[in-house]
Amino acid sequence: MxxxxxxxxxxxxxxxxxxxxxxxxxxxxxxxSLAKSLSTGNSKSFWGDKSNKY
Known part of the structure; x- marks a missing residue:
């Protein structure tokens, strides 16, 4: 039951x-924080072409 x-x-x-x-x-x-670092270009975890900003 x-x-x-x-x-x-x-x-x-x-x-x-x-x-x-x-x-x-x-x-x-x-x-x-990650979005902020990507927008300023100070990201350490993402790498690639930094001249191509959106």
């Missing part, structure tokens, strides 16, 4: 939500 799950406490739920949000925030910051 199916048994309902125990309820997750509010604090645990809040902690998990904050971790999830911080991961997204970190990814967005990293993407923005």
């Amino acid at each position: 199916a048994v309902p799950k125990k309820r997750t406490s509010i604090s645990k739920k809040r902690i998990r939500k904050n971790i999830w949000k911080s991961k997204g925030r970190r990814a967005a910051l990293k993407a923005f």
Whole structure:
């Protein structure tokens, strides 16, 4: 017979939500930083013809 799950406490739920949000925030910051470095031409991770700017 199916048994309902125990309820997750509010604090645990809040902690998990904050971790999830911080991961997204970190990814967005990293993407923005990479875009900024590509636009200025200071990128170390991408290499190629730097004269061809869009």
